[in-house]
Amino acid sequence: MSDENEMITGIEVPIYLKYNFTAGAAPARFLSQLKEGKLTGQSRSDPGAPVYVPPRGSCPATGQPTDTEVEVADKATVQSFTIVHIPIPGNPIEPPFVVANLVADGANISFIHLMSECDNEQVHIGQRVQAVWRPEEEWDYSMDNIKYFKPIDEPDVPVEHIGKLPVTGLEA
């Protein structure tokens, strides 16, 4: 590649470290239910406390644990979104694709997931969507059990109500 006398100016240094990850208790509870096909949020134990999906171990607003479980719907509202035109390292999905911030009915915080079965240009804030699940035999401890969300024929949610819908969604 380089001749004998050429000065070395750069080197390649492989740094590969192995870890054994253990999910935290709150995420593990969430993932265990997800394996059963259920989206389960968590909240603090005080009445009316916000519901987190996915939960990460605390209500970040107060720093208290989220030890109450609340099943939420697999219907959700688009809080916002982006159309991604570049590949994600290590992810086979082909651009362009829609990554949306979605709030499940019954939850008070958004998570990100893919949207499909839609015209990318028609995706909009307030749009109603529902999960498209993978076949049950493929379910694992993963949000990937939901293949993506697709638009459904329900009226848009006014922006001020996004993130505040009950688990019954718009019907309530």
Added chain:
Amino acid sequence: MSQPEILNQAFELGFTYTRSTGPVVGRFLTELKKRNIVGIKASDGRVIVPPMEYDPDTAEELSEFVEVGQEGEIISFAWVKHPREAHPSERPFAWAMIKLDGADVPMVHWVASDSEELVSTGARVKATWSDDTKGYITDIACFELV
């Protein structure tokens, strides 16, 4: 509250970094490729191997290279009875601080030996080169007892 399962999963955090070396590290690695070992003269005249870019005492930039010997003396060592996967040898070996002839400051590298008993502080060792030197610290495959 549901009982969570313990969810374990192994993963690898890995990247092959592309490091630019700058002139001092680059010169040392270039010499390694040619199977030479160079040090650098510190502000107080001590020869440091591998060459540091900056003097630890005065913070001055260093630039005066000195070729040193490929043999030297063990200043201290640690005997690795159970090598780890990342380690350079699958067999037990010694990490050592080795002061090369012509150097004043020891360098850290490893010493191949059939047994711990053969290694000692003050023992003489000699650099062994890898078959295909490429300008990397492991061009010195290891040190062997003389």
Added chain:
Amino acid sequence: MKEIAIVGYQQSDAVSDAGAQNEVELIIPVLSRIFEQVGITNAQDVDFVCSGSCDYLQGAAFAFVLGVDALGAVPPIKESHVEMDAAWALYESVLKIRMGHADSALVYGFGKSSPGELPIVLSQQLDPYYLAPQWVDTISLAAMQARMMLDRGLITERDMAEVVARSRRNALDNPHAQLKGDVTADDILAEETYLSPLRRSDCCPISDGASAMVICTVEKAKAWGKPYAVISGIDHIIESHNPGMRDLTDSVSTRKAAENAGMGKGKVDVAELYAPFSHQELILSRALGLGDDTNINPSGGVLAGNLMMASGLSRIGEVFNRIVAGDAERGVAHTTSGPCLQHNLVAVLDKGEVA
């Protein structure tokens, strides 16, 4: 300069594997205990928060960002982070109080070292061209340091074993300790070597956990009505990274930092030294000039449990505990970072007035 007091200290148990506890779940129980100890609700009740952690321990970037989820940081708080042991987060907090931008601060450190191969992970804090690519683990570097001391007759293997045995016995009284037991130096010496000249017992265990501290001005401590210890001096110094350029049998930076922190101004009843390897405790106690009248590592030290990124803060916390319990009037705490004691921090604590 403003007098600064420690009013609370809590830590989790040092465990070999915290299992299904993520960062937030490790921190929350420790914080709730310290809030109770100080009599406050959450981080809203202090003026500043600073933490110490290291992304590479668990192998994920931004570990500290998750820590913020444990604080109750709504409305937003004054908060900062060092990618160092939390003892340096304490140092940053001390500066904040001294400059008058805070009267009180919460400091915490946490680490989950169990997911990775810690000695190999830490090899990647070494020179990225000469040392890290060789994967020289931290235990091996310490072993070479120990051999230098043995070769020069500065210590014996029995001295090292005595350190370990004392740690194990002291740890019997430490509910958070991971390794404890009524063992003797002979028991230790009977072990085979692990990374010669070190035995496994000469090396600290790998632990998961967190610790937290609340500091404040002395006026505030009095207002809170809590027993306190005063941080009468704190300083830290780093040395050259090249282990070949340092006298590894001494700790010049520890001695100098202790001088700067005013350690010599009085008797030292208790010392907590961050010595991950038995011989390093001997280096440190000599560098500090500690004699028989100082109780060294009554908690067992980090040989009894090493909460990476929190152990330094814990050393200070352990001295605080001794002082407020009335076991000591004055103490010194030491923290280290980097291979072979490259970077050292010393804090001197004095008994405060009775609240």
Added chain:
Amino acid sequence: MANLAAVVGIGQTSYTTKRNDVSIAGLVREAAVNALNDADLTWDDIDAVILGKAPDMFEGIIMPEIYLTDALGCNGKPMLRVHTAGSVGGSTALVAASHVQSGTFDRVLTVSFEKQSESNAMWALSNPQPFSTHLNAGAGGYFAPIIREYIRRSGAPADVGIKVAVKDRLHGARNPLAHLQLPEISMEEVADSFMLWDPIRYLESCPSSDGACAMVIASEELADKASKPPAWIRGVAMRSEPTMYAGREEVNPQAGRDCAADVYKQAGISDPRKDLDVAEVYVPFSWYEPMWLENLGFAPEGEGWKLTMEGATSLIDGGDIPWNPSGGVLSSNAIGASGMIRFAEAARQVRNDAGDHQVPGAKLALGHAYGGGAQFFAMWVVGAEKA
């Protein structure tokens, strides 16, 4: 009350995709030596070193202050390493300032850096973790939906982001250190550039740079004797809030508003647009200029984009409140250094030492940095006068 402190020396490297002529130590050292030279000082004059950078995974060196000790003349001195995500450069300057403002030290060196070319930013910022989805697509993928919501609620025209992208690159063309040198850039060119994370186009995003920035901060007594005009530190503030909590205002984060209010109060600023002469604000994606104009109180909520479109933030158009005359993060982004560059460029302005991107007669300047999910904020106000 904090002791008075001032910036007495500033040093930067040039910013570029890959500084392949230096080691990591060499890069950091270059900025540090430039700062010492600017201050007319030597290594012996420095009492402590405060280092900042973003995640260690960028360079794959854990706690790099340990290795960088010798390059920074720190053997025998205190060394501290700050890490507060993207805001780290700013936070590091604040921590460095606190070393002097607390009366603990007389003169300290602070350095921030990133050598992004050693790895890949997208990988280093979001390496895959078990049990979690990997759809983040880097920082742009995270911020694009927030920008979209800003556009929706403000009703801003679609070309505001394009205008900022052009303005900051034209500024950058006046700064010889800036990574992107695009003196001919046009609105059309930006509009035609590749869409990355809709609505963020390629030319509306920051580059990935290698670089380092350093400052010497001194006590009042020493700053009074400095060889060049000092930049007096008139206010310092930091704020943090959680990444995600129910009801969080992501477009106009409260942590940013609170932080600004705090730093303005210290500096005696009641109307930032009027009282400040220039601002160096962390804008890695062009739409963040109008968003931060509102967050930082330069414009009422929903109207930040009007300042941009009027040219108020353009040095070249003679705007009344130039933002990022250095070219900003959109022209150079060595992540760990980017916040400190903002702070240092603010100081250069009030020292009247900013070369071709000097805002004429600048006396009071804001330096701003943010990080994480726009949740960590660090700010300072520096002035040509002590008060």
